Amino acid sequence: DTAVSQTPKYLVTQMGNDKSIKCEQNLGHDTMYWYKQDSKKFLKIMFSYNNKELIINETVPNRFSPKSPDKAHLNLHINSLELGDSAVYFCASSKRASLLSLAKNIQYFGAGTRLSVL
Amino acid sequence: GIQVEQSPPDLILQEGANSTLRCNFSDSVNNLQWFHQNPWGQLINLFYIPSGTKQNGRLSATTVATERYSLLYISSSQTTDSGVYFCAVGWDYGQNFVFGPGTRLSVLP
Numbered sequence: 001d002t003a004v005s006q007t008p009k010y011l012v013t014q015m016g017n018d019k020s021i022k023c024e025q026n027l028g029h030d031t032m033y034w035y036k037q038d039s040k041k042f043l044k045i046m047f048s049y050n051n052k053e054l055i056i057n058e059t060v061p062n063r064f065s066p067k068s069p070d071k072a073h074l075n076l077h078i079n080s081l082e083l084g085d086s087a088v089y090f091c092a093s094s095k096r097a098s099l100l101s102l103a104k105n106i107q108y109f110g111a112g113t114r115l116s117v118l
Numbered sequence: 119g120i121q122v123e124q125s126p127p128d129l130i131l132q133e134g135a136n137s138t139l140r141c142n143f144s145d146s147v148n149n150l151q152w153f154h155q156n157p158w159g160q161l162i163n164l165f166y167i168p169s170g171t172k173q174n175g176r177l178s179a180t181t182v183a184t185e186r187y188s189l190l191y192i193s194s195s196q197t198t199d200s201g202v203y204f205c206a207v208g209w210d211y212g213q214n215f216v217f218g219p220g221t222r223l224s225v226l227p
Binding site for chain 1: 151153159160208216217
């Protein structure tokens with residue numbers, strides 16, 4: 001059983017198109033994330049959702065819109081794709097740690113979606 | 119925001135050698151994890167180590183939170199250890215993470 005699964009694994013599309021990447025986790029985690037990894041392997045957080053609520057929205061263009069229908073899913077929709085959007089996008093999930101919780105906030109990553117914009 | 123540095127950026131080892139990878143961070147954190155990204159791109163969590171020392175087989179990690187650094191030790195390296203090793207730090211009880219730039223390790227047979 002794959003703990004964090006993303007689809008598709010590869011996505012090749014033309015500039016200007018709209019595309020979605022789906023992510024599902026079966027770990028019972030409360031928090032899900034989207035990361036972008038560029039060609040130099042730098043990993044940067046884009047969004048963080050906790051129980052379907054947006055917690056973190058880093059400086060990401062508003063062409064990127066995450067959607068969380070339930071706490072096991074966090075999809076990423078991208079409008080008007082640009083060449084610079086080409087990257088590997090990773091979904092991750094974790095338990096939510098807090099001052100009162102001793103849960104370890106260990107992140108589990110999906111296999112990534114390689115997006116190529118032509 | 120928090121800055122994370124990793125050293126060395128690149129490391130080439132002969133199989134069987136030992137190595138130490140370092141992660142420095144610029145502010146207090148309550149979460150620190152080490153990840154291995156294998157040549158197929160999969161990110162695997164190695165250690166959750168906001169402080170103290172842990173060992174898992176040939177790998178061990180130490181975080182000295184008061185001095186804002188963490189070390190990952192790889193002993194008796196194998197070709198399967200090749201890949202990129204990332205340190206990631208978190209605060210706000212881990213809902214915001216910053217990854218370091220990674221150390222690219224190549225283990226030669």
